[in-house]
Each structure stands twice: as C-alpha cells, then as structure tokens.
Amino acid sequence: xxxxxxxxxxxxxxxxxxxxxxxxxxxxxxxxxxxxxxxxxxxxxxxxxxxxxxxxxxxxxxxx
Numbered sequence: 001x002x003x004x005x006x007x008x009x010x011x012x013x014x015x016x017x018x019x020x021x022x023x024x025x026x027x028x029x030x031x032x033x034x035x036x037x038x039x040x041x042x043x044x045x046x047x048x049x050x051x052x053x054x055x056x057x058x059x060x061x062x063x064x
Contacts, residue, residue: 028059 015025024030050058 024059026059029056030059
C-alpha cells in the first residue's frame with residue numbers, strides 16, 4: 001500500500017534484492033517494520049508493496 005524508496009531513480013525490474021543479509025523476492029511477505037525502519041537504507045532501489053495482512057506487506061515489484 002505504498003512505495004518505500006531510497007536514493008536515485010528506479011530504473012529496472014529485478015527478481016530479488018539482498019539487503020542486510022535478507023533476500024527479498026516478489027511474492028515475499030515482509031514485515032512493515034522493515035519497509036518503514038530502514039530496510040532499504042543505503043541501497044538505490046524501490047519496493048512496491050501491497051498491504052497483505054497484519055504480518056506485513058507482500059512485495060509486488062522490485063525496482064533497481
């Protein structure tokens with residue numbers, strides 16, 4: 001239900017991103033905490049997510 005982005009423009013789609021030791025793939029459920037508390041800090045990519053449940057957001061698109 002939103003976009004978390006850090007850094008410059010997102011330019012291409014990717015299938016997964018590894019950040020802070022966790023690989024994120026489209027379809028993963030990621031706790032909202034990671035999207036709002038710096039999960040993407042220091043990287044130049046955006047995560048498009050759809051709020052799935054109280055468990056977190058489902059990753060629907062990764063942009064690099």
